[in-house]
Amino acid sequence: xxxxxxxxxxxxxxxxxxxxxxxxxxxxxxxxxxxxxxxxxxxxxxxxxxxxxxxxxxxxxxxxxxxxxxxxxxxxxxxxxxxxxxxxxxxxxxxxxxxxxxxxxxxxxxxxxxxxxxxxxxxxxxxxxxxxxxxxxxxxxxxxxxxxxxxxxxxxxxxxxxxxxxxxxxxxxxxxxxxxxx
Amino acid sequence: xxxxxxxxxxxxxxxxxxxxxxxxxxxxxxxxxxxxxxxxxxxxxxxxxxxxxxxxxxxxxxxxxxxxxxxxxxxxxxxxxxxxxxxxxxxxxxxxxxxxxxxxxxxxxxxxxxxxxxxxxxxxxxxxxxxxxxxxxxxxxxxxxxxxxxxxxxxxxxxxxxxxxxxxxxxxxxxxxxxxxxxxxxxxxxxxxxxxxx
Numbered sequence: 001x002x003x004x005x006x007x008x009x010x011x012x013x014x015x016x017x018x019x020x021x022x023x024x025x026x027x028x029x030x031x032x033x034x035x036x037x038x039x040x041x042x043x044x045x046x047x048x049x050x051x052x053x054x055x056x057x058x059x060x061x062x063x064x065x066x067x068x069x070x071x072x073x074x075x076x077x078x079x080x081x082x083x084x085x086x087x088x089x090x091x092x093x094x095x096x097x098x099x100x101x102x103x104x105x106x107x108x109x110x111x112x113x114x115x116x117x118x119x120x121x122x123x124x125x126x127x128x129x130x131x132x133x134x135x136x137x138x139x140x141x142x143x144x145x146x147x148x149x150x151x152x153x154x155x156x157x158x159x160x161x162x163x164x165x166x167x168x169x170x171x172x173x174x175x176x177x178x179x180x181x182x
Numbered sequence: 183x184x185x186x187x188x189x190x191x192x193x194x195x196x197x198x199x200x201x202x203x204x205x206x207x208x209x210x211x212x213x214x215x216x217x218x219x220x221x222x223x224x225x226x227x228x229x230x231x232x233x234x235x236x237x238x239x240x241x242x243x244x245x246x247x248x249x250x251x252x253x254x255x256x257x258x259x260x261x262x263x264x265x266x267x268x269x270x271x272x273x274x275x276x277x278x279x280x281x282x283x284x285x286x287x288x289x290x291x292x293x294x295x296x297x298x299x300x301x302x303x304x305x306x307x308x309x310x311x312x313x314x315x316x317x318x319x320x321x322x323x324x325x326x327x328x329x330x331x332x333x334x335x336x337x338x339x340x341x342x343x344x345x346x347x348x349x350x351x352x353x354x355x356x357x358x359x360x361x362x363x364x365x366x367x368x369x370x371x372x373x374x375x376x377x378x379x380x
Contacts, residue, residue: 035288035289039287039288040288041288041317042287042317044287059298076321077321077322078298078321078322078323080281080296080301080321081298081301082283082296082301082303083301086301088321090281090320090321090322091321092318093318110317110318110320124311124314125311126314
């Protein structure tokens with residue numbers, strides 16, 4: 001039938017077009033679905049260190065002393081006195097929380113999760129702007145895939161047979177959950 | 183002559199100049215429907231290219247990266263003033279300047295902006311997903327704008343906040359789990375609409 005050939009063609013071409021993006025959304029979807037249990041974007045490592053008593057002084061001076069004792073040869077982005085007993089030193093991808101004058105340092109090192117950070121950036125549309133349009137087009141493409149997919153296979157394996165029951169199961173399952181959970 | 187492949191019907195490239203029966207890699211390659219035709223840029227390819235280019239360029243202002251609606255107020259309210267007289271600013275649109283000393287680690291849904299001269303800070307909370315602050319913005323100078331709010335907490339809310347903080351700390355090393363800041367009866371927050379991070 002001519003109409004079936006048309007939907008097969010649509011399903012095939014749209015499928016090829018959005019396959020890559022579907023992989024992106026699927027992987028990121030699993031990652032952010034469990035955000036309560038882990039950080040899907042960053043690996044954060046904290047190390048506690050002790051550098052002994054630190055002499056009082058202005059924040060930049062104290063920061064220089066701390067960095068020298070830790071052997072960090074990097075100019076800080078900033079150093080902020082959070083209170084009389086605490087100095088925060090910010091470096092690129094790293095922050096030091098220094099307890100004064102005792103010299104206890106909580107060294108927090110942050111790095112992006114390779115690949116996953118970028119996948120989440122796309123999936124969660126952190127970039128906004130034109131990606132919102134791309135995401136809308138992708139959603140429309142998924143809709144086209146779903147609707148054409150239903151009619152691809154004729155006969156017993158299609159809507160005339162088990163396809164009908166699988167389609168119903170896919171609709172009833174989320175519907176049942178919404179009824180029970182809300 | 184037509185070549186049929188997976189239901190796709192297209193004229194064969196007639197410019198290959200090879201014998202119809204002679205097998206050659208070149209001919210086989212040229213029989214792929216899209217081969218041998220003049221290269222033209224498809225509108226969708228153009229659109230995708232533009233999208234990628236646009237994404238590669240962050241929204242940069244002259245003096246920093248703009249988040250959300252940015253900052254339109256010219257004058258900042260000192261954070262110390264906000265903390266000393268919170269009722270006077272409740273519900274007002276204000277701007278604060280300072281250094282970012284805290285960022286929501288999982289969702290980027292808030293930043294703490296601290297006045298480096300006093301060490302006093304205020305949290306700017308944004309709607310989840312609408313603005314996402316990068317963790318790399320820690321320590322950078324920033325300005326933020328939004329509606330200042332004084333929130334009176336119930337005992338239940340205080341408990342929930344304490345549990346949430348403890349859980350967050352434990353999930354990321356647990357070093358500070360037992361030294362979280364005490365939670366008062368009221369908290370102040372700026373419901374942020376925009377920021378500029380330098």
